[in-house]
Amino acid sequence: MTTLLQKSPIHRTVLNNGIVVLVAENPAADIIAARIFVRAGTCYENREQAGLSHLLSAVMTKGCGGLSSLEIAEKIESVGASLSADTSSDYFLLSFKTVTADFAEILALAGQILRSPTFPETQVELERRLALQDIRSQKEQPFTVAFEQMRQVMYQNHPYAASVLGDETTMNSVTRADLVKYHETYFRPDNVVISIAGRVTPTEAVALVIELFGDWQVPTQALPTLNLPEIIVEPQSRLKPLHTQQSIVMLGYLGAAVNSADYAPLKLLSTYLGNGLSSRLFVELREKRGLAYEVSAFYPTRLFPASFLVYMGTAAENTSVGLEGLRTEVDLLCTTEISESALQSAKNKILGQYALGKQTNGQIAQIYGWYEILGLGINFDQEFQELIAAVTVKDAIAVACKYLQEPYLSLVGQEEAISSAIA
Incomplete structure (x- = not known):
């Protein structure tokens, strides 16, 4: 032992x-x-x-x-x-x-x-x-x-x-x-x-x-090797007609795995774009333009390359303009410099939420066990916070240009509304 x-x-x-x-x-x-x-x-x-x-x-x-x-x-x-x-x-x-x-x-x-x-x-x-x-x-x-x-x-x-x-x-x-x-x-x-x-x-x-x-014995046979297929990036669109009053507009980009150097900048961009009422997507597309019932971004922590997603729930008649608005906001990450203050706000938000997520014994047992099983080690708790704090504006632009270019598109809603959005 x-x-x-x-x-x-x-x-x-x-x-x-x-x-x-x-x-x-x-x-x-x-x-x-x-x-x-x-x-x-x-x-x-x-x-x-x-x-x-x-x-x-x-x-x-x-x-x-x-x-x-x-x-x-x-x-x-x-x-x-x-x-x-x-x-x-x-x-x-x-x-x-x-x-x-x-x-x-x-x-x-x-x-x-x-x-x-x-x-x-x-x-x-x-x-x-x-x-x-x-x-x-x-x-x-x-x-x-x-x-x-x-x-x-x-x-x-x-x-x-x-x-x-x-x-x-x-x-x-x-x-x-x-x-x-x-x-x-x-x-x-x-x-x-x-x-x-x-x-x-x-x-x-x-x-x-x-x-x-302690009496649990290790079997003589080795664990099977995890041999997963390569993920081939071929951005395309998928439409699903559904009888509903609103359209779901979703853009997807293949991001990085948790053990990648690009993980922290992407996590920060996801927070900046779509985490909370002060996020870029919420302010620009919901508050200022009234386009969205809901709008958000998420980028889960995964052992293999994770999807970076932005989505919006909008009225059927706003499907086309909503799609354009989402695409524009993501494209701006690569062409327009995020201000230092906006980046720092995103850092404060993600680190504050991270700290609040370690209050109960269940949360503590969860996060350290999770890092261990993913092969990151228990010190990743501290490393993650340091990685987020170290992200610069230049880093954020670089990963946006690397990953957030041509999106996959998923549309769900009334057939006429979603078909005209990509016409």
Whole structure:
């Protein structure tokens, strides 16, 4: 076992079986939150099985060892704790929160769920039906339709193209045997990070993890190599007629992965453009011109190249002028220098929101575990803040000219309105 003491408030230990344990001692409240990350998620699915990891997350807490779904729920709720499983593009997550006195019991239960889920067939079918309902309902939500359309055209055969839920065909094709195989392949100690924050010392937390997980053996077979298709940039337009009163106008640009030097400048440009009521898009297109019901930009943090998106919800008759307005504002990033004061405001906003996002034990356990599972390391917490602070106007213009040129376009709305917008 190796232990590293960092300058950060996080204690990092690697167990003999490869589990990384992160502990942030915070005695302020009598609560402990934990996040158990697994290097799994949608990027580790076969394309024909898109939605598999979502189904696994839904069924995983419905039976383990000798416990039924009801017995698991009673164990958690009888002590006022919470426990849930979730999946994303880049990782799988088991989360829980409990009072300090019950931490050992709930961590032991989480360990059972993580290591020996039973995937009861009746629960698999129930959760499949619920997922299919979600997939169908999303087809009636204009923003979701536009976003789905954008992901598919931008990422083609890359897993980022697919919804976490997959589609009706792939969700129907996943079997219980597929869940078992996926679990056996990726849920192993050398592929796990356990991040803990709350009223517990690092020594106590690590000793408990060793007691509960130390006997978990690393399989003899190596982890499969993640061999993803190359993302080919071919900007194009996609239109989806939908009977709705408003149009969703979405522009997409292929950005950088989190480990790229361009990540921080792009994150800052996304904040400047579309984060909040003082953002450029909100002020120019909604406040001054009254074009948008909603307008925003977002650029998620991803292990592989992430999409930089700007979008607007606007009245059908404003579709063309709204599209022109969005395109103009993005194009200005490359041709017109952002003022030092505007850049500093964006920095203050992103760093302020970042600090506010680390207030609870759950948030602390989440962010450090997330950085660890992405391969960035726990020191990225400090590095991210330094990277944002160091971005110059010149840096911002350079990444805008590099990434934000020819956009992908996704339009959803009344057929006449969206067709005339690109005529």
